[in-house]
Each structure stands twice: as structure tokens, then as C-alpha cells.
Amino acid sequence: MSHTHAAPPPAGPDTNAALAERALKVMTPNYRPAPLVFARGEGPWLWTVDGDRYLDFAAGIAVCALGHGHPDLARALAAQSRDLIHVSNLWMNQPGIELHERLVALSFADRVYFGNSGAEANEAALKIARRYMRLVRGEDRFEIISTTHSFHGRTWAAISATGQPKYHEGFAPLVPGFVHVPYGGLEAMAAAIGPQTCAILVEPIQGEGGVIVPPAGYLQGLRSLCDAHGILLIFDEVQTGVGRTGEWFAYQHEGVAPDIMTLAKGLGGGVPIGAMCVTEAVSQGFAPGAHASTFGGNALASRAGLTVLDVIERDGLRARAQALGERLRAGLQALVDTHEGCLEARGRGLLCGLQVSDAVDRAAVVAAARDRGLLLTLAGADVIRFAPPLIIGEAHVDLALDILRDSLAAVAKEVP
Ligand SMILES: Cc1ncc(COP(=O)(O)O)c(C=O)c1O
Known part of the structure; x- marks a missing residue:
């Protein structure tokens, strides 16, 4: 006999508080969302179901590159959904073909595989790396x-x-x-390479780890190590890719190309899509049938990707990310210069971090900012992250900095 609940909960008022309470009863407990239920957005602004407005410097965790409710994206998705949403990879669709072509044109890659998330893109990257070494190169190298x-x-x-x-x-x-070595150091990396090494996998800037920018020359050094040992270089650009750092891809700042690159987050502007971009040679690791995804590269997600790339290009959003990122970092640096608890301002383009000392309750700062209408996220052990949509303007950066300053002051006051 199947177990069912007698009746759905009585429909109550759909207020923010009521909906948030309902959500916590039925969501698996791995998420601990702040009690904000958003109903709509426009540009960098979000409104809850109660109509409260927030400035979004989280962008769905570095996802909503075009902000919310972007008219081009909305129009393109509406039209695409009327024409065709999905057929699977047993057949083809035109937006999918065009998105493959666009990513090949924009990057080092010759071929592209689509999945639905960053993790899936990385899964594909790891699988193709091992399979390429084993079945194409005939070498028993599996270690990443x-x-x-x-x-x-x-x-x-x-x-x-x-x-x-x-x-x-x-x-x-x-x-x-899998083995792990410290980020940013070439000596430890070189020492870890052995006869079983298949590939090196790094983020060009560590995002979740705390917006950590490696020393200049690191990516170049990794490329040299990979070339010297005949192993593959994989860049995880899930967070840094698609214009966020001021270039299409963060590796372009260093003029060094990987063999494999993964993308997700910003690529679909909020519509789930992940991509694994690869050279012609390494692509041979995926023979027919070796890997697949039902939804990967469907017409709707591909249309989203094409539209995001079009708008970034048309509206000069890479240059904007660069300029506004500098303005944001200058503001964060001013906080570092004047606030004891603020230790370092860092990042590239519109992926920025403010390292905050243990003396400051960082979660309380993020909560205080939220109370003042600004959405921020934490990254790593001690960093407040700023990853706003790429469409923001100077006034949004200045407002975010003002709210952050107030929030830091409010939290400092609470300390006995
Ligand atoms: C660098 C990097 N790789 C992979 C992922 C995983 O992406 P997803 O959550 O879409 O699976 C993330 C997500 O934060 C990321 O920042």
C-alpha cells in the first residue's frame, strides 16, 4: 500500500512568511535558505511576494548575467518555447548547433558537449580526460x-x-x-605529477573557495607542466566564464589555453545549461555512446545561451564588468583601508571578494545587508562575495558599497 498524506495543507495567505514556513516543511534539509520568497525581478532588482525590494549582488550565485526579466532573454525564450523546447540528442536542433558554433568561435575549443549544470560539465570533463588517455592514447593514466x-x-x-x-x-x-595540492603553487603541483597522472583541474580564480586569484604566471606554469608531462589541463570556468571577469573566459587574461574547459552558471542567464569545451584531439575520448545527457543542449537552453552571448557582445558587458569591477574593488579597498576587520579586497571583473577577519561576524554582515535591501553571499571561510549581474550601473555599485558600510558598522556596534 502506498503511503500518501491525507490532504495538501490548507491554502493560506501567500505571504512571504507563510510560504517560507511551508517551504521548510517539504524541502530536503540540505538547503537553509534565508526566508525570502522572490516573485519577480527587473535588472539587478528582486521583489519578494510581499513586494519588498532587494538589490541583487548574488545574481543566483554568479548566474544571472543579464539580471532579471531581461527583455531580450524573455522574448527569445517565449518565442523558442512556442517553436520547440526539446527533442533530445537523438536528433538535432538549430539553436543547439549555433551555440556549439558560438562557443567554438569564442574559445580555444574545437568541440562542445552540453549538460545541465556545472557539476555535469565537470563530470564530462573528467570522464573525457580519463577515456582519452586510456582508449585514445593507450596510457594507463587516471589520476586527476x-x-x-x-x-x-x-x-x-x-x-x-x-x-x-x-x-x-x-x-x-x-x-x-583524485589528489589535491595547494592552489597557486607550481612546485607542489610539479611534485604531485607521476606516471599515473591524467590531468590537472583548476579554477582560473577560485570562486567558492573565497574568490582567490592565483599569482600571475600560475596558469601559464600549469600549461608548461602539462605540456612537459603530456597530461591534460582542465579549467573549470563554471563561475569565471561568460564575461564575468571582463573577458569571455578568465584564461584569456593570461593568454593560456587549456585542453578542456567547463562552463555553466552565466551561460544560460538562469536557464540551466552546462558546457564542456574541448580540443579536437581530446574530443576523441568521447566515441559514439561514451557519454550523454537527455536534456543537454536542448533548444530552449541553447536559445538562452545564444541570447546571453548576443547581449553581452552587443551591450559591451565585458568592458562594463571590467570597469564596474574596478569601481567595486576600489570601494572595497577603501573599506580595507578604514575598517580594522576588513583585510583584503580582491577579484577580477565582477567577481569580487572582501576578506573579513574572524573578529567580525561575517554571516551577521550578510544578514545586516539583507535587512537593508542588499543580497550578498559568503565564499570560503572568511570572504563576502560580490557577483552582481553584468548589467549593473555605477549607481548600483555605489549603493551596494553604502549598504555594506552601514552593515559593517551595525555589526561592529553589536560587539560588546
Ligand atoms: C567553479 C565551480 N565549478 C562547479 C560548480 C558546480 O556547479 P553546479 O552547482 O551548477 O553543479 C560551481 C558552483 O558553484 C563552481 O563555482
């Missing part, structure tokens, strides 16, 4: 070297690659064949 404080997603291989033990807790045994 990634870095401490990295974040690559929540599927089993992705957490195995992720160099943060808190994401492993309770999930052992992890996928074998």
Missing part, C-alpha cells in the same frame, strides 16, 4: 590533480575533485584517483 579550497560541484566525481573536506563528509568512499 586538483587543488585545496577548490569547488567543482556535488556529483560524486565532482566532490572527489573538490578540495574541501566539508563537502566529502558522509559520502565516503569517494571516487578514487
Whole structure:
């Protein structure tokens, strides 16, 4: 006999508080969302079901590159959904073909595979790397070297690659064949390479780890190591890709190309899509049938990707990310210069972080900002992250900095 609940909960008023209470009863407990239920957005602004307005410097965790309710994206998705949403990879669709072509044209890659998330893109990258080494190159190399404080997603291989033990807790045994070395250092990386090494996997800037920008020359050094040892270089650009750092892809700041790159987050402007971009040679690791995704590259998600790329290009959003990122970092630097608890301002383009000392309750600062109408996220152990939509203007940056300053002051006052 199947177990069912007698009746759905009585419909109450759809207020923010009532909906938030209902949500917490039925969501699996892995999420601990702040009690804000959003109903709509426009540009960098969000409104709750109660009509309260927030300035969104989280952008759905570095996702909503065009902000909310972007007219071009809305129009394109409406039209695409009338024409065609999905057919699967047993057949083809035109937006899907065009998005493959666009990413090939914009990047080092010759071929592209689509999934639905960052973790899936990384899963594909790890699988193609191992399969390429084994079946194409005929070498028994399976070990992936990634870095401490990295974040690559929540599927089993992705957490195995992720160099943060808190994401492993309770999930052992992890996928074998992953080792971790400190981020930013070439010596430790060189020392970790052995006869079984298949690939190095790094984020060009560590996002979840705390917006950590590696020393200049690091990516170049990794490329040289990979070339010298005949192993593959994988850049996880799930957070840094698609204009966020001021270039299409963060590797372009350093003029160094990987063999494989993963994308997700910003690519669909909020519509789920992930991409694994790869050279012609390494693409041969995926023979027909080797890997697949039912939804990957469907017409709706591909249309979203094409529209996001079009708008970023048309509206000069990469240059804007660069300029506004500098303005934001200058404001954060001013906080570092004047507030004892603010230690370092860092980042690139519109992926910025403010490192805050243990003396300051960082979660309280984020909560205080929220109370004042600004959405922020934490990254790593001690960093407040700023990843606003790429369509923001100077006034939004200045307002965010004002609210942050007030929030820091309010939290400092609470300390006895
Ligand atoms: C660098 C990086 N890789 C992978 C992921 C995982 O992406 P998703 O949550 O879409 O699976 C994230 C998400 O934060 C990320 O920042």
C-alpha cells in the first residue's frame, strides 16, 4: 500500500512568511535558505511576494548575467518555447548547433558537449580526460590533480575533485584517483605529477573557495607542466566564464589555453545549461555512446545561451564588468583601508571578494545587508562575495558599497 498524506495543507495567505514556513516543511534539509520568497525581478532588482525590494549582488550565485526579466532573454525564450523546447540528442536542433558554433568561435575549443549544470560539465570533463588517455592514447593514466579550497560541484566525481573536506563528509568512499595540492603553487603541483597522472583541474580564480586569484604566471606554469608531462589541463570556468571577469573566459587574461574547459552558471542567464569545451584531439575520448545527457543542449537552453552571448557582445558587458569591477574593488579597498576587520579586497571583473577577519561576524554582515535591501553571499571561510549581474550601473555599485558600510558598522556596534 502506498503511503500518501491525507490532504495538501490548507491554502493560506501567500505571504512571504507563510510560504517560507511551508517551504521548510517539504524541502530536503540540505538547503537553509534565508526566508525570502522572490516573485519577480527587473535588472539587478528582486521583489519578494510581499513586494519588498532587494538589490541583487548574488545574481543566483554568479548566474544571472543579464539580471532579471531581461527583455531580450524573455522574448527569445517565449518565442523558442512556442517553436520547440526539446527533442533530445537523438536528433538535432538549430539553436543547439549555433551555440556549439558560438562557443567554438569564442574559445580555444574545437568541440562542445552540453549538460545541465556545472557539476555535469565537470563530470564530462573528467570522464573525457580519463577515456582519452586510456582508449585514445593507450596510457594507463587516471589520476586527476586538483587543488585545496577548490569547488567543482556535488556529483560524486565532482566532490572527489573538490578540495574541501566539508563537502566529502558522509559520502565516503569517494571516487578514487583524485589528489589535491595547494592552489597557486607550481612546485607542489610539479611534485604531485607521476606516471599515473591524467590531468590537472583548476579554477582560473577560485570562486567558492573565497574568490582567490592565483599569482600571475600560475596558469601559464600549469600549461608548461602539462605540456612537459603530456597530461591534460582542465579549467573549470563554471563561475569565471561568460564575461564575468571582463573577458569571455578568465584564461584569456593570461593568454593560456587549456585542453578542456567547463562552463555553466552565466551561460544560460538562469536557464540551466552546462558546457564542456574541448580540443579536437581530446574530443576523441568521447566515441559514439561514451557519454550523454537527455536534456543537454536542448533548444530552449541553447536559445538562452545564444541570447546571453548576443547581449553581452552587443551591450559591451565585458568592458562594463571590467570597469564596474574596478569601481567595486576600489570601494572595497577603501573599506580595507578604514575598517580594522576588513583585510583584503580582491577579484577580477565582477567577481569580487572582501576578506573579513574572524573578529567580525561575517554571516551577521550578510544578514545586516539583507535587512537593508542588499543580497550578498559568503565564499570560503572568511570572504563576502560580490557577483552582481553584468548589467549593473555605477549607481548600483555605489549603493551596494553604502549598504555594506552601514552593515559593517551595525555589526561592529553589536560587539560588546
Ligand atoms: C567553479 C565551480 N565549478 C562547479 C560548480 C558546480 O556547479 P553546479 O552547482 O551548477 O553543479 C560551481 C558552483 O558553484 C563552481 O563555482
